[in-house]
Amino acid sequence: MSDVGTGAVPLVELWRGGMLESQHLGHAVICDASGVIESWGNPAAVIYPRSSCKMIQALPLLESGAGAGLDNRRLALACASHQGSALHTAAVESWLGDMGLSEQDLRCGAHEPTDIPERNRLICSGDAFCQLHNNCSGKHAGFLMLNKHLGGGSEYTEVDHPVQRAIKTAFEEVTGEDSPGWGIDGCSAPNFATSVTGLARAMARFASAQETDARSRAMVKLREAMPAHPEMVAGETRACTELMRVMDGVAIKTGAEAVFVAILPSKGLGVALKIIDGGTRASEAAIVAILSRLGVLDPAHPMALKRLGAPQANWRGKVWGELRRADGFC
């Protein structure tokens, strides 16, 4: 294992006026059940998966039986970084209500929603945003459901809480690595580090799971729930939602600081990538390049071109350049 900067290579470039204006370096790994089949940059680079590992964080919820009755909509929400639209906040509030809990039981913190209609409604009504608007509130509803089952205390985001201990165990098992450390995520939950290969390996296990035991049954449910409800995983205009809608059964998930993962059940493949500078435009472009290379996304589809290759126009509609794949990547 090595630090995130070591061995990074150019993956995505911004061109303007026929000249390279900006460049994004990173690491990307494609795994099948037996290991790495292709990589760019340094597969051993250690990263924080951030929100890209929410489907891993949801494993104990299902494996424990706590989430047995959850429908695909709520499972997708447990894996979501949603934008706090009315659709999302209502769904989380209803899930909490069914558990006899409320917004006050969440420990994710509150932030302004990124959904524009909901943001504008709050601004003009003077209503305050709340923890339901937090992009991680669905994941936290899942944490609370697991916590009811485990009988832990209210501070379920502490790293030594039973909920987080269960998640750490699952995380290390599916990545196949002892996590070299952890940090506090935006939503206050611990986020465990792993190599890019570890994260891709975990995604390959999701992709190749066959419902032979509790874990693989949980993996199948989660990988099916996400593309079944792409609107719950992110929201309108967002990469996860728009790209899952135009693929067939592929689950993808973004994470803060430019991480992206993909689960391709039809091919038994898992993908993980990290742009070392944390630039989301580049992680979105890079996952489009890989999904296109793997034959599950049409690179000419408008939703793909929007992230990689489409001419970029300014406020007056003048085209100034485009994002490109770097030479040697995909």
Add this chain to the structure above:
Amino acid sequence: MSDVGTGAVPLVELWRGGMLESQHLGHAVICDASGVIESWGNPAAVIYPRSSCKMIQALPLLESGAGAGLDNRRLALACASHQGSALHTAAVESWLGDMGLSEQDLRCGAHEPTDIPERNRLICSGDAFCQLHNNCSGKHAGFLMLNKHLGGGSEYTEVDHPVQRAIKTAFEEVTGEDSPGWGIDGCSAPNFATSVTGLARAMARFASAQETDARSRAMVKLREAMPAHPEMVAGETRACTELMRVMDGVAIKTGAEAVFVAILPSKGLGVALKIIDGGTRASEAAIVAILSRLGVLDPAHPMALKRLGAPQANWRGKVWGELRRADGFC
């Protein structure tokens, strides 16, 4: 000269939980009147200065005599990437009015203001944002004033228009390089490329100008107008404004895609830097590091720490990490 990726070195790092999470590479150059005195990365890397060169774009306005009567507030606005607050839009509208022109004469395009009170006012009133809100509208008012003097046509953002030809000539003279190309900026104006050294050299010329001719008189006026009215150059909460307020007579300017420049008259020094990935948090951190090294900014001042070194907290106030200078930089 070489492309922006060649020879870039780590300048700024994001740490979380005691581990390196993200890393920003870049180039930085410090010049005095005689040339490069210190650099990191590749001084010959070619970049688009974007909005960091607005004080260069304002030179023909003053050198021609067209802007002879402008006060420091309008000169600062000509060099601004403002956030479209009521303060800024009123100032641009008044300047246009004094020329017998209006918002319709601008060619910068319209975008939502980044100033939160003005943005919220527009959202709740249903009023549309307009070209006055464009962060470059002050620069364009300056273009229009120069254009009245030159007698050019209305499409003053075309690269072969007299306004832009005058700017290209000034740009190549003060950078000391033939520009290797140009691109269309967000505001539709041409943006001429140069090396990081060329941009730093231009800033050193601003810093050491002695009012001996029309150019040096223009340089002195512009370098004095910016720190005299930091609120016009950017706006509340913004790096340019907050940092110029706590320094003594230092002019600084950000540019899109993570460019930053500084003019230090007291030391006769000019600075230019580019983060290759375009991440603004890193260009702000890097300019703080350089200004601190050069002794014109207290690195422990809250406005400096805000960009480099302060503990970063999440939505619940939990500290998760910080931005750091990379080893070997400053």
